[in-house]
Amino acid sequence: MATKGPPRKKVKKNNTITEDINNDIIKQEEILGTVIAQLKSINGEMIGSPLNLPANVTPEQLELLINQLLSNDEQLPYAFSVDDKEITNTLYKDIIQGLKKSTEDVLTIVYQPQAIFRVRAVTRCTSTLNGHNDAILSVSFSPDGTQLATGSGDTTVRIWDLNTETPHFTCKGHTGWVLYISWSPNGRLLASGSMDKTVRLWVPSTGKPLGDPLKGHTQWITCLAWEPQHLNSKCNRLASSSKDGTIRIWDTTLRKVVMTMSQHTAAVTCIKWGGDGLLYSSSRDKTIKVWDATQGKLVKTLEGHGHWVNTMALSTDFVLRTGAFDHTGKIPKDENEAQEWALARYKAAIGNKPERLVSGSDDFTMLFWEPSMSKKSIARLTGHQKLVNHVSFSPDGHLLASASFDNSVKLWDGFTGKFIASLKGHVCPVYQVCWSSDSRLLISASKDSTLKIWDLKTKKIKLDLPGHLDEVFSVDWSPNGEKVASGGKDRQLKIWRN
Template identity: 90%
Template sequence: MANKRPPRKKIKKHNTLLTEENNKKQQEEILGTVIAQLKSIEGEIIGAPLSLPANVTPEQLELLVNQLLSNDEPLPYSFSVDDKEITSTLYKDIIQGLKKSTEDVLTIVYQPQAIFRVRAVTRCTSTLNGHNDAILSVSFSPDGTQLATGSGDTTVRIWDLNTETPHFTCKGHTNWVLYISWSPNGKLLASGSMDKTVRLWIPSTGKSLGDPLKGHTQCITCLAWEPQHLNPKCNRLASSSKDGTIRVWDTTLRRVVMTMSQHTAAVTCIKWGGDGLLYSSSRDKTIKVWDAIQGKLVRTLEGHGHWVNTMALSTDFVLRTGAFDHTGKISKDEKEAQEWALSRYKAAVGNKPERLVSGSDDFTMLFWEPSTSKKPIARLTGHQKLVNHVSFSPDGHLFASASFDNSVKLWDGLTGKFIASLRGHVCPVYQVCWSSDSRLLISASKDSTIKIWDLKSNKIKLDLPGHLDEVRILLYGFILLSCEA
């Protein structure tokens, strides 16, 4: 009995696979190989130099790095050579794009990416109405499930994000609410007002926790809580004022623990660092570094020629969110929460100290390692008008600056090196904000629009109109929130 011939369709498929494999081998032979050294973004070299196919893809490099690092679970990475990201193949992006030779030894820098990915906002889903005056401050709770707003109508509102209605309206201030801030454990909300007082609110009930904290002689400009990994009770709060002082409060005892008063003009911003230092910027053109335990001045950072408007720490995101992350897990007690917060902080810092960037009316920014030196690492120039806001990405590898020159600029978060100018706004840019996976950058402007930027092409990914007035505040939680003046 004669053998049956295989179906023609299967032969065709088999031949197609062989052809593709042969073409791939021929292409590899034509393009050749490249000697490459893999290095982390912190500068740590892994393994010896490797001979890689010139057309190696990011996916293949990702498999290689996970294998070399012996990761139990594969992690996502991005790869770059001389600050040029590899998006398609090493040959196309680097050999051709940067005009490198296959004879060169290439250093491929790998950078870990967030395991989760945030989807870009494409439209306005709702409008939260209720305040009778401009919204001056907004803040998501550390776990991202609650939202609080402070307004010129003297109230603080805590919103139910499911029904999009105010869960509580907190009344007590007698003037504009200028700044609000959640404690790292999410159990308290603090608000600072033009009435010179700080008030504490219980988010679960919307009620005030006792009488207002009095002591400042002028309006409150900023608030900062002690990080959770340093204090699991989260009961110490710092406030700054236009009176030039910083006060640290014990919110349990409801009294001032210490007062720092060496600034000679209004304090514009304060940050409570993860290593126990408190940073304050002022209109006296200086930044002061304080010991947050004893209240002593550690050093004064000088270099700006005009008011210092804004500061950002490379660890801002993990300090604000404490023990909470994208998994939504809840700790069983304060000790476990402290351990989680400490673990997240150590992962964010890596093998380098906290970094600080400051923006000024002198059109420049200064890049510091304030815990180790009073001299700036770099002076960052390029903006043509005052720098209004700076913000580090959650992973600390990038930071962005917003200026009244209508532009946003992108900088390397480890070196301060300039990366790109993001242009598209036609009016001053008030604020920039990062998605929690560090892959999206959002800017708010006087031109009444929000723009979401593609960081691979440095171009506008989405343009979001809708506001009827200038957009002054941006905040990214599980949703993107923007507020007009």
């Protein structure tokens, strides 16, 4: 017996369809109802009184509302979240359904400003630059993003011309691997630390050394850190750390040691010079020491790790590194103006919160600190299955990324240390991560010979950048956002653009 097919639907005219869609939207709003919401800034300030909002309000509509409430002259971009979950579709879908909230709850919606400018993801390698005869161990753009330097196992430092993408200067003088390079915040000097136990200073405009090497350490140099520009307009004080367990502060004008700090009992692995005048050093003795950089006195010792401390990051790293320079390309007329600009950028970066520090260790964990407030850690960040090799705060300080030998990159909240997401895609240890200057993208370099760009909105790979022939040791994103440079075991420097 034949069965009847489904009844045929009548084809409606276009205007009838439109009416139906509009009716559906009205019905949906009626069904979803409204929620009471309190808007709060990332710094904890409440804006106005609680509001009645439609449950299906979108981030774009919230953006219009917050710009109106803050009386902004021009529309600024914002991101919105409830209980650390970002609203990307609608309040109803992401929060009420996603977090199982009730429409009767008073929801606290946290808003945070986004960078007005946008960095486009680099998509292609525009140059493969040869010249180094051994692995490239360190890659670094100058604070204004106009110059690029590399340090290599072939004992040389190279400065590259970014306009023609060709070698500019080869700086010779070291007799051991160049392990670390660092630009002064005003971009006028480049420092390099080597396995030959010396620190050298170079003039990037000429490629010439500034005097003889700075000698004093008895083992190889592990890290370098310049005094922030807002604390010292001359940018002439440099700290170096060594496998010998000491930290030395040099006056680069007088070319001599100002002070030596030697209370670590094992190799110092990393140093950071904070914006409030404190110097932080991590060591294989499992501790982090906090020093007064003006007197060289030990302020406190931060304890908590169960193994070597490999790496540290400050929430203000980006503004301390770039000093007076930002994405607009404005150039200060003198040292005093540069210091004023650097101070304004630093104050904007910290807001009303203290500087935050994160340390990564061979014990597979990270510890989250507010060293100026307490010597106890705020949180222990767990989840990595192997040692943590590198940590980095986003330029706006809202996020933290960690790279590990467990082949993953993990994202954490930059204020609480709360876990956000695991970025998986690499098939070998991840050596380094670097943020775009608008904090929307992250790039990672790995032993698997690839670079990967991650979109922070979707928490997924945006682009895979193959091209290196071997392990990629170092990567840097220019502060102006235009280029990425990477180097590694294949001795090639690659420049990537969008």
